[in-house]
Amino acid sequence: MDSALMDAAVARAKVGDRPAFGQLWLDLSPRVAAYLRSHGVADAEDVTSEVFLAVFRQMDRFSGGGAAFRALVFTVAHRRQVDWHRQRTRRGTWLTLDDLGSEPASPSAESAALAAIxxxxxxxxxxxxxxxxxxxxxxxxxxxxxxxxxxxxxxxxxxxxxxxxxxxxxxxxxxxxxxxxxxxxxxxxxxxxx
Incomplete structure (x- = not known):
């Protein structure tokens, strides 16, 4: 999304426009998930959802345009990634479905996308x-x-x-x-x- 479209989407999201939230999610969530995966976060999609939930909860207090919004999203993502690693350190190893060894009948969309990337x-x-x-x-x-x-x-x-x-x-x-x-x-x- 170019900067003018992002600025407009952020402005609409600030006043509670749900489609604008959707546009921001669609544009930034793949990047946030990739950022989290690059830091070893196993459940990157769940943490990505947490990031956007936290960001959208503070939209009424947010001031700035698209660039400031993107910086806010990645600031929250960075903090969530640090928290995720701290939790894993305290709680020990966390097994995912992939770690359990039972292969699903068909690969998930996530697995197929990750394999391609x-x-x-x-x-x-x-x-x-x-x-x-x-x-x-x-x-x-x-x-x-x-x-x-x-x-x-x-x-x-x-x-x-x-x-x-x-x-x-x-x-x-x-x-x-x-x-x-x-x-x-x-x-x-x-x-x-x-």
């Missing part, structure tokens, strides 16, 4: 990042937040966010392309200059 190499590479680096990349790429908005969501200064983004991208580049040059490139270069 998930690339094991990218997931493994994201696993090598620190939690802060993953958060910065997810907010910048998935949520499409600016550096300033990302800094506000994470409660960090702008320089720290830039540094985290730079280090995360450099680490991903090394992980995904450990050998940036063809094996024989140096031999060919040396042969030309000999």
């Amino acid at each position: 998930a690339d094991e190499q990218v997931v493994a590479a994201l696993g090598t990042l620190t939690a802060d680096q993953r958060s910065v990349l997810a907010l910048r790429v998935v949520a499409e937040l600016s550096l300033e908005e990302t800094a506000a969501v994470l409660g960090k200064d702008l320089g720290a966010v830039k540094s985290l983004q730079h280090r995360a991208l450099a680490r991903l580049r090394r992980k995904l392309s450990p050998d940036p040059y063809p094996r024989d490139a140096l031999a060919r270069l040396n042969a030309r200059h000999a």
Whole structure:
């Protein structure tokens, strides 16, 4: 959704327009779920629903346009993701239906979508990042937040966010392309200059 449409949807949602809430949900919920999944939240769809429930409950007090709304949504998502991990630490391992081992008769829509999107190499590479680096990349790429908005969501200064983004991208580049040059490139270069 472009910024003008989002601004209009937010303005309508502030006065209780249900279709506007639906538009905001449809536009942002896949990004929120992806952000949560990138941080290892197993029940990302449930937590996404909690995020939007919390955001929509405070719409009457919200001021700002689409960009501020998106930043609010991802601020709440970040906090819920932290809470989710704290709960898992206190309560121990939580089994999902997938962990129980019984395969459903047909794959769920979620499983099919995740299978189509998930690339094991990218997931493994994201696993090598620190939690802060993953958060910065997810907010910048998935949520499409600016550096300033990302800094506000994470409660960090702008320089720290830039540094985290730079280090995360450099680490991903090394992980995904450990050998940036063809094996024989140096031999060919040396042969030309000999």
